[in-house]
Amino acid sequence: MNFATKLSNNKFTVCAEVNPPHGTNTLEIINDLKKIKDKVDAFNVTDNSLSRMTMSPLAFSKILLDNGLEPIMHITCRDKNRLAMQSELLGAYALGIRNLLALTGDAISVGNFPDAKAVFDIDSVQLVDLISKLNKSFDLNNKGLSSRTDFLIGAAVNPNTTFVDGQILKMKKKREHGASFFQTQPIFDVDKYKKFINKIKKIKQLQNVKIICGIIILKSVKHAHFLNKKAPGIKIPERIVQDLANAKFPEKRAIEIASNIINEVKPISQGIHFANIDDYSVLAQFLNKL
Amino acid sequence: MIVTKKKSFEEVLELINEYNKIILIGCGDCATLCKTGGEEEVLELKKQLEDKGKSVVYTSVIDTACDQRLVKLEIKKFPKEYDCILSLSCGSGAQAISSLIGKPIFPATDTLYAGVTKRIGDFKKMCLLCGRCIIGEYAGICPITMCSKSLLNGPCGGSDNGKCETDPDKDCAWQLIFDRLKEQKKLHILDSYKEPKEWNIK
Secondary structure, X not given: OOHHHHHHOOOOEEEEEEOOOOOOXXXXXXXXXXXXXXXXXXXXXXXXXXXXXXXXXXXXXXXXXXXXXXXXXXXXXXXXXXXXXXXXHHHHHHOOOOEEEEEOOOOHHHOOOOOOOOOOOOOHHHHHHHHHHHHOOEOXXXXXXXXXXXXXXXXXXXXXXXXXXXXXXXXXXXXXXXXXXXXXXXXXXXXXXXXXXXXXXXXXXHOOOEEEEEEOOOOOHHHHHHHHHHOOOOOOOHHHHHHHHHOOOHHHHHHHHHHHHHHHHHHHOOEEEEOOOOOHHHHHHHHHHO | OEEEEXXXXXXXXXXXXXXXXXXXXXXXXXXXXXXXXXXXXHHHHHHHHHHOXXXXXXXXXXXXXXXXXXXXXXXXXXXXXXXXXXXXXXXXXXXXXXXXXXXXXEEOXXXXXXEEEEEOOEEEEEEOOOOOOOHHHOOOOOHHHHOOOOOOOOXXXXXXXXXXXXXXXXXXXXXXXXXXXXXXXXXXXXXOXXXXXXXXXX
């Protein structure tokens, strides 16, 4: 059963993030992904995540498909204007890519090419709308296409921010313009996540919206500090950092922390999404026990 | 006001490396307010260049360097012999001059944005001169300029405690827009979908 079917049948889904290589050889990463293939419904292929340059997510998604792995291709507004977006999306569909995650993209300044020109010609809501148009066989100028796309459109939402009302405003627009599922930023504060889910349940336009909860298996206290400092939208509460710091075996404790979070979010989410994966073997062992 | 920043003297020197007889042109408007191209800065640059053995053959501060009517009058006063012009105005001013004469011209400033003067030398970036102005839909706060990602339909996930993910000292434009519209009881303005922006308005 593919990702879209599973999602529409309300089955619990598991996604795992993968950064394309900073080079041309994909063998090693593909071998890593194959370790978890049977436990994962789809792989999120990032688009220059944290504004750090890697192989094109379109090319890498195609390589995943060729290896029997289902991709969710990320597409951000940071590096492409509306022309490039549309041509890339038509190409992606023609190559067999069916799932997208439409994102704003991290700011240029956080990455390794801070002098690059940030594009942001359109925003993520307009990107969702653009993909919906392509799905209806129109381009952004409402001109008919010779053949249409049929993408499953995903979008992102961040329950961790203090500006939740702003997130909900945008989420409603994304939903209205064609997003069928949402992936969240990695969650560490479960109470906050629960409050967020309760809040959106009361909003008419967001009824039955499918939420896939972001999860990170931490590696160390250093990893937690790095994410808190460098990864926009991620907040690891001090009590979790302390918990790891006090643990005799931090890596083991991190797995327990992730398991506890998953157990709590599972009943109120349509899936989980493993982000910032450091070691696919660790994730493979984890998924086997899940 | 067009906000400019002085290029380093080393960069300026590198630009005019092969030339000797130089004209310096400042601007009495924005560049004077920015302290990048007024009387004082023109004289300072003159001295620095002369210390390096360059010959500054003429200096002037045009009232408004981007006004070609004034530039034309000024050009008539230029000495017959000179190698190049160094402009201490913004890019517009420099090109107002370059489009009227065939001699080489080089900028001594970098042009940053259209800004608001808070105090002398303290400017805030508020306008990117992007064409169709949309601030009426955003409580008078420009999301194109003030939001790091120029977002039109709502904040990104990096906004936290009112600050932007790119800089803990930078206000999140969307939080400002949201708060002000809430105060004005006009939050509903944000509910409608905003189409992609027309960047090339004629």
